[in-house]
Amino acid sequence: MFLSEFTENQPALFQGVEKQHHKKLFATGQRIELGVKENLFQEGECAQKCFLVLSGNLKLTKLSDQGKEIIIRYIGPSEMAAIISVMKEKTYPVTAVAIKPTEIIAWKRDAFRHLMYQYPDIALNMLDMVIDRIGDVQHRYFELSCEMVEQRIARTLIRLSQQAGKNVQDGIYIDMPLTRQDIADFCGTTIYTASRLLNMWQKRGLIQCSRKSLTIMDLLMVIKIAESHGEQLEQNSYSA
Amino acid sequence: MFLSEFTENQPALFQGVEKQHHKKLFATGQRIELGVKENLFQEGECAQKCFLVLSGNLKLTKLSDQGKEIIIRYIGPSEMAAIISVMKEKTYPVTAVAIKPTEIIAWKRDAFRHLMYQYPDIALNMLDMVIDRIGDVQHRYFELSCEMVEQRIARTLIRLSQQAGKNVQDGIYIDMPLTRQDIADFCGTTIYTASRLLNMWQKRGLIQCSRKSLTIMDLLMVIKIAESHGEQLEQNSYSA
DNA sequence: CGCTCTATTGATAAACCTCAAATACAGTGG
DNA sequence: CCACTGTATTTGAGGTTTATCAATAGAGCG
Numbered sequence: 405m406f407l408s409e410f411t412e413n414q415p416a417l418f419q420g421v422e423k424q425h426h427k428k429l430f431a432t433g434q435r436i437e438l439g440v441k442e443n444l445f446q447e448g449e450c451a452q453k454c455f456l457v458l459s460g461n462l463k464l465t466k467l468s469d470q471g472k473e474i475i476i477r478y479i480g481p482s483e484m485a486a487i488i489s490v491m492k493e494k495t496y497p498v499t500a501v502a503i504k505p506t507e508i509i510a511w512k513r514d515a516f517r518h519l520m521y522q523y524p525d526i527a528l529n530m531l532d533m534v535i536d537r538i539g540d541v542q543h544r545y546f547e548l549s550c551e552m553v554e555q556r557i558a559r560t561l562i563r564l565s566q567q568a569g570k571n572v573q574d575g576i577y578i579d580m581p582l583t584r585q586d587i588a589d590f591c592g593t594t595i596y597t598a599s600r601l602l603n604m605w606q607k608r609g610l611i612q613c614s615r616k617s618l619t620i621m622d623l624l625m626v627i628k629i630a631e632s633h634g635e636q637l638e639q640n641s642y643s644a
Numbered sequence: 645m646f647l648s649e650f651t652e653n654q655p656a657l658f659q660g661v662e663k664q665h666h667k668k669l670f671a672t673g674q675r676i677e678l679g680v681k682e683n684l685f686q687e688g689e690c691a692q693k694c695f696l697v698l699s700g701n702l703k704l705t706k707l708s709d710q711g712k713e714i715i716i717r718y719i720g721p722s723e724m725a726a727i728i729s730v731m732k733e734k735t736y737p738v739t740a741v742a743i744k745p746t747e748i749i750a751w752k753r754d755a756f757r758h759l760m761y762q763y764p765d766i767a768l769n770m771l772d773m774v775i776d777r778i779g780d781v782q783h784r785y786f787e788l789s790c791e792m793v794e795q796r797i798a799r800t801l802i803r804l805s806q807q808a809g810k811n812v813q814d815g816i817y818i819d820m821p822l823t824r825q826d827i828a829d830f831c832g833t834t835i836y837t838a839s840r841l842l843n844m845w846q847k848r849g850l851i852q853c854s855r856k857s858l859t860i861m862d863l864l865m866v867i868k869i870a871e872s873h874g875e876q877l878e879q880n881s882y883s884a
Numbered sequence: 885c886g887c888t889c890t891a892t893t894g895a896t897a898a899a900c901c902t903c904a905a906a907t908a909c910a911g912t913g914g
Numbered sequence: 915c916c917a918c919t920g921t922a923t924t925t926g927a928g929g930t931t932t933a934t935c936a937a938t939a940g941a942g943c944g
Contacts, residue, residue: 466782468790470873476782491768491775520768527767528731528760534774535731541781542706542716548788549832550708553900584923592789594901599924615909615922633710793932824891834933839892855890855941 424515426453430460430502432581438464438486438498452513454486460506461568461580465499465589475590477540478503478580480567487530490516503581548592556591557601558630561611565620575612575621582618664755666693670700670742672821678704678726678738692729692753697721700746701808701820705739705829715830717780718743718820720807727770730756743821788832796831797841798870801851805860815852815861822858 430436457479464476464485476498479485488496490513511519520527547556561578569576588598605611610626612619620626670676697719704716704725716738719725728736730753751759760767787796801818809816828838845851850866852859860866 466786468786470790472790474786474789487771488775488779491772496779517768520771521764524761524764524767527764527771528757531727531760531767531771531774532731534771534778535728538774538778538781539728539736541778541785545781545785545788546706546708546714548785549714550710550712595923596902596925597900599922603924631709835891836893836934837932839890843892 424519425509425511427458427507427509428455430462430506430508432502432504434502436500436502438489438496438500452489453510454484454490454513454516455508455510456484457481458507458509460502460504462500462506462508463503463586465501466497467499473585473589474592475586478564478567478590484530484533487534489513544591553591553593553597554601555630555632556593557587557598558626560587560591561618561620561626562623562630564618565623569620572619575619576623578618578620581616664759665749665751667698667747667749668695670702670746670748672742672744674742676740676742678729678736678740693750694724694726694728694730694753694756695748695750696724698747698749700742700744702740702746702748703743703826705741706737707739713825713829714832715826718804718807718830724770724773727774729753784831793831793833793837794841795870795872796833797827797838798866800827800831801858801860801866802863802870804858805863809860812859815859816863818858818860821856 459481461478461480462485463478466474466476468474485500486498490511520530547559551559564578564580564582565576568578568580570579571577584595584598584602587602588595591598602611602613605626606613610620610622610629612621699721701718701720702725703718706714706716708714725740726738730751760770787799791799804818804820804822805816808818808820810819811817824835824838824842827842828835831838842851842853845866846853850860850862850869852861
């Protein structure tokens with residue numbers, strides 16, 4: 405984790421950081437238009453901020469021209485977002501939605517830039533983080549480009565389980581409120597296809613899902629599907 | 645452009661940079677496995693490098709498990725690549741192919757990291773650059789997710805014309821050797837579909853293409869296709 | 885002028901989206 | 915606790931886009 409690492413190594417530096425941030429709490433469902441200058445946390449004076457999630461989860465989404473919502477990623481505790489606000493003048497249309505009560509701290513653009521100038525460690529940490537991000541997006545680009553829906557949904561489940569999975573008696577429970585629409589939007593398919601596949605997997609005992617919960621019972625099998633090179637495992641997916 | 649900006653503002657700093665880089669020339673078709681430690685520019689001692697293109701063009705690609713090639717991006721003069729090598733220990737499987745004779749300068753991992761520590765401007769410039777990159781990938785992720793092949797190919801042409809376009813008498817000539825396969829790989833379709841569409845556009849006078857050259861005659865119309873919300877302009881694409 | 889590699893073109897089929905309709909569910913107020 | 919209502923999900927049928935396959939044609943090269 406970026407910040408804690410940093411603060412552990414150099415507690416003195418964090419004093420300065422501490423002074424310049426703002427704490428905020430968002431209720432479930434609350435939306436923050438990251439792209440709108442005047443709207444970022446409702447503080448007109450200096451809206452260009454980046455932030456760190458302390459607790460809860462945010463969903464970062466973007467709306468296409470045709471009204472289709474795409475989920476960029478989910479972020480949870482210890483993850484940062486909106487670094488772009490710090491580096492770029494121009495705004496860009498991304499929305500963050502709290503899917504749980506979420507606590508964040510934010511830095512103003514100039515304060516954060518100043519910090520990075522003053523303490524190159526911060527800049528390098530940011531760079532490191534942003535490069536991880538590129539890896540992620542690029543990987544998902546690949547999946548979309550090469551893989552079939554079945555594999556992509558499987559990967560989505562794996563991804564979610566890595567980020568918000570909790571070991572429970574009968575598998576890995578994904579501790580986030582997710583709709584079918586969310587899952588579909590996260591891997592570039594439709595709610596219908598997602599529904600069909602999830603139900604099939606449930607029948608086969610791979611997962612256990614209801615409206616509000618999702619548990620992976622057989623992770624190995626899900627991984628197998630994600631990594632199958634497109635060939636059908638067992639029966640045809642769309643039959644039965 | 646990152647480096648020139650930097651050198652103009654602080655010529656003294658560049659002296660240090662100058663000393664620590666390596667110049668290399670690649671012939672057309674030469675491949676560089678960026679992911680293989682021992683192979684990056686054939687200098688085993690310290691393979692983790694990032695580089696800047698001085699002249700020519702490189703194609704950055706990644707091979708999928710199923711053998712499908714995906715083009716990550718093309719880079720030309722003044723663009724950097726492989727920053728990931730500087731920030732991450734782990735290697736990752738990307739290949740750069742020179743599609744023209746290409747001259748680059750490279751920095752060793754440690755040298756570049758040191759530079760960034762010493763001169764935060766460099767780190768911030770890198771951060772800025774990497775964030776631009778995220779924007780690009782993310783945008784292409786969107787396109788793949790929401791748009792039809794026709795629009796994506798149109799966007800690819802626009803993108804290429806922005807990067808390597810030269811104004812000529814009858815349009816914008818794209819100054820890069822591109823095969824149909826390249827165009828297909830760049831926007832996530834097949835050579836067949838790309839061929840069909842390009843030929844159709846040629847018949848309609850939008851572009852002029854042969855095996856080795858590609859000229860956009862009617863950029864406005866290409867933009868219109870790229871931004872059409874999926875509805876057919878004129879006849880059905882696959883007929884005629 | 886054969887040989888190889890790339891491009892074209894037609895036919896076919898697969899994957900998946902779209903639409904419509906039915907059903908299940910969660911929350912709410914009585 | 916139950917009926918009610920609005921939303922989320924499921925499911926089927928049909929259609930579209932685009933990949934795949936196969937075969938041919940063309941370009942460049944020694």
